[in-house]
Amino acid sequence: MNKLRVALPKGRLFNDALSFIKMMGIQISEPEGRKLLSKNGMYEMLVARVFDVPVYVEYGIDLGITGSDVVEERESDVFIPLSLPFGKCRLSIAVPENINVSLKEMDGWRIATKYPHITKKFFDKINVDIEIVELKGATEIAPGIGIADAIAEIVEKGTTLKENHLKEIAKISDVSALLIVNRISQKTKFDLINHLINKAKEVRNGS
Amino acid sequence: MKKDIFSLSEKFEKVSKEAREIFNLWNYREVFLPSIEAFNPHLRKGLKFAYNNKFYLIKPDLTSQVSLYAKKKNLRVFYISEVLKDSVKGEWQLGAELLNGKDISMHIEMLMIIISLLELMNIKEFYIDVGSLQVWKNEIGENKELEEKVFESLRKRNFEIIETLPISKNKKENLWHLFNFRGRDTNYEKLKNIVDVLNDKRIFIDFGTVRPLPYYNDIIFEIYSSKIGYYIGGGGDYLINGRKCIGFGLNLKALSLLSKSTKKEKRTVVHNYREAFSLVKNHTPIEVKDE
Numbered sequence: 001m002n003k004l005r006v007a008l009p010k011g012r013l014f015n016d017a018l019s020f021i022k023m024m025g026i027q028i029s030e031p032e033g034r035k036l037l038s039k040n041g042m043y044e045m046l047v048a049r050v051f052d053v054p055v056y057v058e059y060g061i062d063l064g065i066t067g068s069d070v071v072e073e074r075e076s077d078v079f080i081p082l083s084l085p086f087g088k089c090r091l092s093i094a095v096p097e098n099i100n101v102s103l104k105e106m107d108g109w110r111i112a113t114k115y116p117h118i119t120k121k122f123f124d125k126i127n128v129d130i131e132i133v134e135l136k137g138a139t140e141i142a143p144g145i146g147i148a149d150a151i152a153e154i155v156e157k158g159t160t161l162k163e164n165h166l167k168e169i170a171k172i173s174d175v176s177a178l179l180i181v182n183r184i185s186q187k188t189k190f191d192l193i194n195h196l197i198n199k200a201k202e203v204r205n206g207s
Numbered sequence: 208m209k210k211d212i213f214s215l216s217e218k219f220e221k222v223s224k225e226a227r228e229i230f231n232l233w234n235y236r237e238v239f240l241p242s243i244e245a246f247n248p249h250l251r252k253g254l255k256f257a258y259n260n261k262f263y264l265i266k267p268d269l270t271s272q273v274s275l276y277a278k279k280k281n282l283r284v285f286y287i288s289e290v291l292k293d294s295v296k297g298e299w300q301l302g303a304e305l306l307n308g309k310d311i312s313m314h315i316e317m318l319m320i321i322i323s324l325l326e327l328m329n330i331k332e333f334y335i336d337v338g339s340l341q342v343w344k345n346e347i348g349e350n351k352e353l354e355e356k357v358f359e360s361l362r363k364r365n366f367e368i369i370e371t372l373p374i375s376k377n378k379k380e381n382l383w384h385l386f387n388f389r390g391r392d393t394n395y396e397k398l399k400n401i402v403d404v405l406n407d408k409r410i411f412i413d414f415g416t417v418r419p420l421p422y423y424n425d426i427i428f429e430i431y432s433s434k435i436g437y438y439i440g441g442g443g444d445y446l447i448n449g450r451k452c453i454g455f456g457l458n459l460k461a462l463s464l465l466s467k468s469t470k471k472e473k474r475t476v477v478h479n480y481r482e483a484f485s486l487v488k489n490h491t492p493i494e495v496k497d498e
Binding site: 061081159183186187 | 334336363365366367387389413419432433436437438488
């Protein structure tokens with residue numbers, strides 16, 4: 001029997017991702033207590049940091065769900081057969097609310113972000129030279145405490161930005177959850193993976 | 208903690224030694240390429256840097272590097288070297304290039320070398336998927352925009368990119384058929400002939416096969432095993448000034464992980480260096496021990 005290993009992200013995507021894979025027919029429960037792994041018959045589920053999911057899938061976990069922002073940032077060598085109908089948000093540039101600035105005027109600015117590659121690429125495209133301050137979280141406080149001039153961060157409703165006296169001035173990209181597949185599993189488990197992708201498409205399209 | 212470079216070197220040395228013997232049997236000569244090349248748009252990968260107002264690349268992709276030195280004559284070379292992938296992150300590779308070859312004998316020769324390399328390294332559980340870029344180009348025609356979208360769809364294995372294109376239903380169905388084709392029988396004669404001659408159950412025709420580098424011309428292949436989650440290697444044919452060439456690269460780390468041979472070469476134990484010197488002159492493997 002073909003074993004299938006799935007990696008799901010901790011955090012805001014977890015509940016949607018878990019119900020989605022269950023609707024795809026992967027019947028598996030959330031790991032108990034502080035465990036990060038659960039098993040049910042042929043299925044094994046691993047719960048990892050959202051930034052690590054594409055790395056696990058790139059190096060051998062068969063299938064995963066994570067954000068498009070993370071896959072782009074990690075430049076992971078994985079298949080991306082489907083975008084999913086949850087985790088919708090955007091990656092944006094935000095500056096302190098009392099400053100009026102255009103992107104072109106941000107030459108030499110220091111930008112705090114969890115997404116150094118995407119941010120650098122975005123500014124390179126418009127020929128604006130910026131300095132990146134890489135942070136692992138809570139970037140919204142960086143301009144307020146003076147370690148950066150602006151941030152590149154995920155925005156859902158904009159509440160966190162508002163509470164930290166920031167305003168969104170440009171969108172880098174739309175973000176959504178993605179189904180990702182290990183390139184070798186796509187070959188060695190061809191029929192099973194294709195069946196699951198079709199099933200995911202049906203679930204997503206509500207058919 | 209720093210990785211154990213000596214233990215890693217021991218594994219790489221073993222695999223490299225076996226590879227050198229096999230390449231010699233196939234009459235391939237080892238090529239020693241410079242670590243740094245002046246920047247050239249034909250070179251792929253490598254780490255870019257500037258020195259004295261000139262641009263250079265450290266450890267670029269080896270196929271594109273070998274092609275810089277290719278003369279008109281027929282050439283069979285192999286290499287064992289590190290490649291930097293647009294960053295300081297490197298990957299050790301061993302590979303071969305056959306320059307100025309002929310269809311389909313060069314394809315068969317290259318794939319046979321790969322099979323013999325893997326088998327002699329005692330790696331039995333592997334597969335080779337062979338695909339064709341020409342098959343896609345025939346279906347797409349001269350439409351560059353469509354070609355770009357189709358290859359993006361292949362790289363991501365996301366057929367939805369094709370589904371949203373303004374092309375006929377019939378065209379989409381043909382592309383869907385190619386997208387999901389995996390087997391051993393095809394109407395594309397060139398590919399069918401290659402697979403028929405090799406007659407190996409580990410070889411599949413998979414039109415969904417894609418390679419990350421842009422210089423390939425038609426036939427491409429990927430080598431993998433269900434025992435590790437990433438590719439052992441890959442390759443394909445390409446043209447240099449209209450002349451047909453083919454090459455492949457294998458990941459040395461993947462080979463050393465999969466290679467199971469535990470055979471240890473018997474060495475003559477000697478206790479003094481003069482005796483060791485005379486034995487080595489006669490190609491006898493030795494191990495010198497302190498008295």
